[in-house]
Amino acid sequence: MSDAEGTQEMAGFGQFSIDQETAANPQQFYPMMREMGILPMEDMTIITRHEDVMWALRHPEVFSSNMDAIDIGNVRPLIPLQIDPPDHVKFRRLLDPLFAPREIEKLEGAVRALVTELIDTFIDQGTCEFNSAVAIPLPCTVFLRLMGLPLEDLDLFLRFKDGIIRPPAADLAEGRALARATGQEIYAYFEQVISERRERPQDDLITGFIGAEIDGERLTTEDILDISYLFLLAGLDTVTASLGCAVAYLAAHPDRQAALRSDPSLIPAAVEELLRWETPVPGILRVATEAVELAGATIPAGRSVTCLLASANTDGAEFADPETVDFERSGNRHLAFGAGVHRCLGSHLARVEMRVALEELHRRVPQYEVQPGETPIFTAGIRGVEYLPLVWETA
Ligand code: HEM
Structure with missing residues (x-):
């Protein structure tokens, strides 16, 4: 459920209930949280400092990401996220080459053509709702193409992901039930596709998986x-x-926007800095496999743990002047893609999509702002902006 003035709740990636002011400006709370180090909440412990988050993510034998850590409507461990080492590495060895920079670079032209097409649909109107106009269709279309799935299934995929990540439910129990039902639909959908690809192979990731082997199997x-x-x-x-x-x-920051327009070579670093500052995946979940001491506290075995990447990303012990968004920051070791063995497989793809979108947007659209009288609506959980009405002057 979601509304601008009230609270938002979600099942799946975690349960949250926060107001719009907090969702829009979460950074203000992190210094206080880091001061406390470890936050023992009712049903989970939150790790807030960069050093401790790094330690937790680098010790998957102590902080596991198995199925006890996160329930997202699935009935078996998701691969590779819910597989602990040593088996995890076998899957990454298979998947990493598919998402390596040299493979992803090959997609840049198609990503740029898609962004161009999307911008064409609204540029002359002097206004767009950015979420529905670009932020949603871009990654969904890229994903469908990579997997070799029909573009007409875009709406179905949006329903699948929302049914898990933000199920439209009245309470958590209903949300979980909806996530589980959606999970069953996802399995059924892909089962059908896999069987079709076994019959008629194509040039796509699913066909690639069918032919792939791990240790000869x-x-x-x-x-x-x-x-x-x-x-x-x-x-x-x-x-x-x-x-x-x-x-x-x-x-909201016309000077930063103007900087990107006058010097597009800043955009790759701006992508990293905005990922650091905004940290759209604010926390990732683990479960303690044994009792462990961290930052002066004992985390008992079996305890659920959130590694608060967003807070780690504004920790002054790691980042000089952490509250300043600096497109020329050097040595930006942000944790927006996680860290350790489960670090994001798709980071290069995400970077290309973001860089190309920002390049084309600032090359073609003049100075833009949020439509006067309107307020962007931020979401809890995965921190997105579900309503972002923009305006600019047309010639
Ligand atoms: C800006 C966009 C993205 C962000 C911020 C992001 C963030 C993350 C984070 C924080 C993790 C670590 C999860 C954990 O350790 O619990 C992760 C893992 C992962 N991401 Fe991403 N991600 C992004 C885009 C993508 C894309 C485009 C894909 C494409 C398939 C992808 C696939 C994965 C996979 C498969 C994992 C699990 C890796 C493993 O367990 O070894 N991500 N991502």
Whole structure:
């Protein structure tokens, strides 16, 4: 459920209930949270400092991301997120080359053509709702193409991901039930696609998975389902949210926007800095496999833990002048893509989508701002901007 003045709740990636002011400006709370170090909440512990978050993410034997850590409507561990080492590395060895920079670079032309097409639809109107005009269709279309799926399924995919990440439910129990039902639909959808590709191979990722081997053994249909399910959840909402947050920031900061327009070579660094500052995936979940001491506190075995990437990303112990958004920041070791063995598989793809979108937007659209009288609506959980009405002057 979501409304501008009230609260937002979501099941799946975690349960949240926060107001719009907090959702729009979460950064203001992190210094106080880091001061406390470890926050023992009722049903989970939050780790807030950069050093401690890094430690937790680099010790998956102590902080596991298995199915006890996160429930997103799935019935088997998602691959590779919910697989702990040592098995995890086998899957990453298979998947990493597919998302390596040299593979992703090949997509840049198609991504640029798509962004151009999207901007063409609204540029002359002097206004757009950025979320529905660019931030949603861009990553969804790229994803469907990579997986070799029909573009007509875009709405279905949006319903799938929203049914898990932000189920339209009255309470958490209903939300969980809806996520589970949506999960079943996702399995059924991909099962059908996998069986079609076994009959008629194509040039796409799913066909690639069917032919792939790990230690001389083919992936099973279940393995391919567990990878595809995760891709759907990991690759769509995150880019939508990151683009929305970045453009909302730029709309509110005309000087930063002008800097990108006059010197587009700043854009790659701006993408990193906006990912650091906004951290659209604010927290990632783990479960303690044993009792562990961290930042002077004991975290008991079996405890759920949130590694608060957003807070780590504004920790002055790691980042000089952390509250300043600096497109020329050097050595920006932000954690927006996580860290350790589960660091984001799709980071290069996400970066290309964000860079190209910001390049084309600032090359073609003049100074833009949020439509006067309107307020962007931020979402909880994965931090996106579900309503971002922009205006600019037309010639
Ligand atoms: C700006 C956009 C993105 C952000 C901010 C982001 C963020 C993250 C984060 C924080 C993690 C770590 C999760 C954890 O350790 O619990 C992660 C993992 C992952 N991401 Fe992304 N992601 C983005 C885009 C993508 C895209 C486009 C894909 C495409 C498939 C993708 C696929 C994955 C996968 C498969 C994992 C799990 C890796 C593993 O467990 O080894 N992500 N992402």
